[in-house]
Amino acid sequence: MTGSALVESRAAARHARRxxxxxxxxxxxxxxxxxxxxxxxxxxxxxxxxxxxxxLIMFRTGSMxxxxxxxxxxxVREIPASDIAVGDIVTVDRGDDQLxxxxxxxxxxxxxxxxxxxxxMRGDANEQDDPYPYTVTSVREVIFSVPGxxxxxxxxxxxxxxxxxxxxxxxxxxxxxxxxxxxxxx
Amino acid sequence: MRxxxxxxxxxxxxxxxxxxxxxxxxxxxxxxxxxxxxxENASASLTAGTFGIVGSVDGATFTEHPNxxxxxxxxxxxxxxxxxxxxxxxxxxxxxxxxxxxxVARLAxxxxxxxADGSGLGGFLTYGVSQIEGDTCDxxxxxxxxxxxxxxxxxxxxPAAGVTQALAADGDSPVTxxxxxxxxxxxxxxxxxxxxxPRWTVNAENT
Numbered sequence: 370m371t372g373s374a375l376v377e378s379r380a381a382a383r384h385a386r387r388x389x390x391x392x393x394x395x396x397x398x399x400x401x402x403x404x405x406x407x408x409x410x411x412x413x414x415x416x417x418x419x420x421x422x423x424x425l426i427m428f429r430t431g432s433m434x435x436x437x438x439x440x441x442x443x444x445v446r447e448i449p450a451s452d453i454a455v456g457d458i459v460t461v462d463r464g465d466d467q468l469x470x471x472x473x474x475x476x477x478x479x480x481x482x483x484x485x486x487x488x489x490m491r492g493d494a495n496e497q498d499d500p501y502p503y504t505v506t507s508v509r510e511v512i513f514s515v516p517g518x519x520x521x522x523x524x525x526x527x528x529x530x531x532x533x534x535x536x537x538x539x540x541x542x543x544x545x546x547x548x549x550x551x552x553x554x555x
Numbered sequence: 556m557r558x559x560x561x562x563x564x565x566x567x568x569x570x571x572x573x574x575x576x577x578x579x580x581x582x583x584x585x586x587x588x589x590x591x592x593x594x595e596n597a598s599a600s601l602t603a604g605t606f607g608i609v610g611s612v613d614g615a616t617f618t619e620h621p622n623x624x625x626x627x628x629x630x631x632x633x634x635x636x637x638x639x640x641x642x643x644x645x646x647x648x649x650x651x652x653x654x655x656x657x658x659v660a661r662l663a664x665x666x667x668x669x670x671a672d673g674s675g676l677g678g679f680l681t682y683g684v685s686q687i688e689g690d691t692c693d694x695x696x697x698x699x700x701x702x703x704x705x706x707x708x709x710x711x712x713x714p715a716a717g718v719t720q721a722l723a724a725d726g727d728s729p730v731t732x733x734x735x736x737x738x739x740x741x742x743x744x745x746x747x748x749x750x751x752x753p754r755w756t757v758n759a760e761n762t
Contacts, residue, residue: 401568401571401572401575402571404571404574404575404578405570405571405572405574405575406574407575407577407578408573408574408575408576408577408578408580408581409574409577410581411577411578411580411581411582411584412574412577412580412581414581415577415580415581415584418584418588419584423588424588424589424590425585425588425589425590426589426590426591426592427589427590427591427592428591428592429591429592442589460592468590468591468592469590469592470592471592519591522585522586522589523586523589523591525582525583525585525586525589526586526587526589531579531582531583531586534578534579534582535579538575538576538578538579539576541572541575541576542572542573542575542576544572545568545569545571545572545573546569546572549565
């Protein structure tokens with residue numbers, strides 16, 4: 370007897386909650402929708418980045434100023450060397466021990482093989498071409514750039530930031546999947 | 556009915572939570588895909604190195620000796636009255652200039668040391684060159700050193716191809732050549748009173 374009364378009173382309380390939702394849960398619900406939308410965008414972009422060979426280049430120095438100032442982030446896409454045209458801004462890798470370089474192509478010459486090209490490049494802010502030509506089979510072409518984002522993206526790699534984000538997401542998922550008595554009752 | 560709606564709301568909540576976790580995946584991917592690029596300005600960082608050599612006949616005072624004013628070797632005995640059997644020695648030291656890069660030196664004899672028309676003393680003399688460690692150039696030092704041109708060679712004989720002497724950078728450790736010139740005992744009477752002004756060149760190149 371007492372048990373069923375308890376269930377009834379709980380059901381009544383639940384009823385009341387559902388009829389007049391508390392403001393906190395409304396805000397929480399809205400935030401969850403926003404977070405879900407952002408997450409979806411992130412997932413789609415990640416898939417696109419891997420399938421279309423798109424990556425990000427952060428600018429440490431200003432030799433492409435004013436086109437791409439220091440601290441910019443550029444969206445770059447890998448293209449074969451045969452698609453390079455004079456005037457393109459491309460990122461060329463310089464081996465493991467050096468950072469890649471991103472400059473404007475000033476000339477394209479044929480290389481030793483069909484797929485190879487020999488480039489000369491110059492930063493927009495430089496008066497001379499780079500001292501040595503670059504021999505490439507593929508480069509990353511700058512599609513567009515956004516000033517000022519480099520520091521933020523670089524800090525994403527920080528273990529503390531990454532750890533905090535992962536923890537937050539884990540808590541959210543854990544909360545959403547936490548088994549509730551309510552459902553068993555119904 | 557009511558429970559179905561509630562279950563739908565719960566499922567929506569779960570799906571949205573999972574999608575929200577995608578933010579972590581996306582940002583993680585962004586931070587791994589992002590790379591720094593370095594835009595060095597090459598014209599500012601280049602400085603040409605210098606390379607030069609100076610020579611000395613006494614091992615102490617080193618100066619440049621261009622083609623027009625060669626260094627006059629100081630022979631150990633007066634070389635202006637050579638008799639058959641006379642052997643004279645003189646040294647010539649070279650080193651790199653201050654701030655110069657390292658390199659190699661190569662000695663060469665001038666083809667004009669023995670005139671083609673047989674004039675002068677050049678055709679009668681023989682010589683040899685040895686690279687010596689010390690400061691003294693005499694018979695003993697010559698034999699101890701590294702023979703570059705063997706004794707008894709004609710004045711036009713240069714060291715064998717590929718024989719070079721290493722020059723340290725910045726004027727460190729000069730290379731000293733010990734020249735030995737001989738008027739052989741077999742010299743004919745024709746040699747009397749004649750003179751010669753043989754010339755050797757030290758070419759150096761940066762390595």
